Amino acid sequence: MRHYGKDKPPNSSLQARTLRAMSTAPRYMVSSTELPPAERAVFLESSFFSRNGPGAELPSPADVRARSAVQNPGAQQTTYRIPPVRYEELGLIVKFGSAPRVTVDEGQCLWALRRALPDVLPVPEVYGWTHDGGQVFIFMELVRGVSLERRWESLSEVDREGVCRQLREMISGLRELRHAPGEFFIGTLGQQPPTDIIFDCPQNNPPGGPFHSVTEFHDWLSLLIRPGFEHHWPGKKPSEIPDPYRESLPDAAPVVLTHGDLHPSNIMVSTDSPCKVVAIIDWHQSGWYPDYWEFCKAVFTAEVNGEWMNRYIPLFLDDSGFADVWDVYAGALGY
Incomplete structure (x- = not known):
């Protein structure tokens, strides 16, 4: 299992994130x-x-x-x-x-x-x-530019930090979007099941969702990892097998619009300096997710304890504090 410095306090508590999400005036409502x-x-x-x-x-x-x-x-x-x-x-x-x-x-x-x-x-x-x-x-x-992944090694520290500042502004703007009145769900914008790649697994057939509360989503996620454990619990159905990690999933987390794969290969930048982010691409895993999802997924796809994971991701995404438990579920699903 990966470790993400769980002894370090997250940049903001779950309560603070929830209050911030509730108090932010929505810039735009997205209706399915x-x-x-x-x-x-x-x-x-x-x-x-x-x-x-x-x-x-x-x-x-x-x-x-x-x-x-x-x-x-x-x-x-x-x-x-x-x-x-x-x-x-x-x-x-x-x-x-x-x-x-x-x-x-x-x-x-x-x-x-x-x-x-x-x-x-x-x-x-x-x-x-x-x-x-x-x-x-x-x-x-067809976006003109190069991926941040290709350009990263040649960038100065000033340009690297500049790119991260731009990304933080963009993600902050994304977080201002809200469900339309009368709509609340976890899934794609069109109210389809979540398309994150970790759910592309035999257990998720037919696909689950959309979900109408964070608790419902977490209960489903917990149930999804239990098939295959029956030999450890003779005579029990998957729903009866205990999940020691379920209580660590934050049911009070706000739900926000999420890209779902903020890897440098999906960030297009200019070829000049100062380096400018020209587009964020590859939104096929996007949708409404609990707000910890973006950070957890970003660090999961990064080199373990590399500079992108440890130094630069925290410059544009707040540490949710749930990366370790998220890693358990992703690993159990074979990702």
Whole structure:
């Protein structure tokens, strides 16, 4: 099990975080009923059509698959994730594949964020989405820049800290978003089950959620890790097997809109100096989660006790104090 300095006090207590979340005036309400339809959407008002002329059309699924075969030979036989297809001449990138790796939820999230936080949180513009042959196709802006992962080693300390300050401002803006009145749930913006990659496991079939309280979510998470432990508890059903970590999950945690994978590979930056964050990409795991989730997931995907984990993540995300217990559940699910 990883250790995250559990003896150190977190940057803010659960009570303080809850009060702050309650007192923050929401900048924007996100309603699942106002999202574009999941079946198919084409945004004719987007820059793709104004930039490429009145006769512009999004590539067909057949064209995307054909170009994918050229750009990424053999990738369509993968069971993991097909690399996105680039249309440099159109300023377009297409993410396609099957659930749970590619879902319309990512497109809906990008659509909502571009409208809610256009001057606060840079994300790719989404041009549309469709379904074909059991796969989802999301058409979006090809962001110009390089990943922070690629540029990190060449950055000065001033630029590194500057990037983290920018990220903190962006995440603070994201935290101002709230559920629309009458809606409260844990799941994707479209009220679908959570799509975090740790739930892509045999135990979560069919997928659980959405959940209408933090307690309900934690109870489900606790139940999810128990199958396979029956041989330690003869005669007991999974629901009867004790979970010694359940009481450590904070049922009073606020629920916030979460990216779910703030890894340097998903942070696009400029190539000049001072280094500027030009976009946060890859929102396929995003949704409404307890507020500790973002920090726990970020440190879990970082090199153990590396500088990104120990020094830089805390510059843009507050230590939730729950990373150790989160690690137990993620590990039990095979992640």
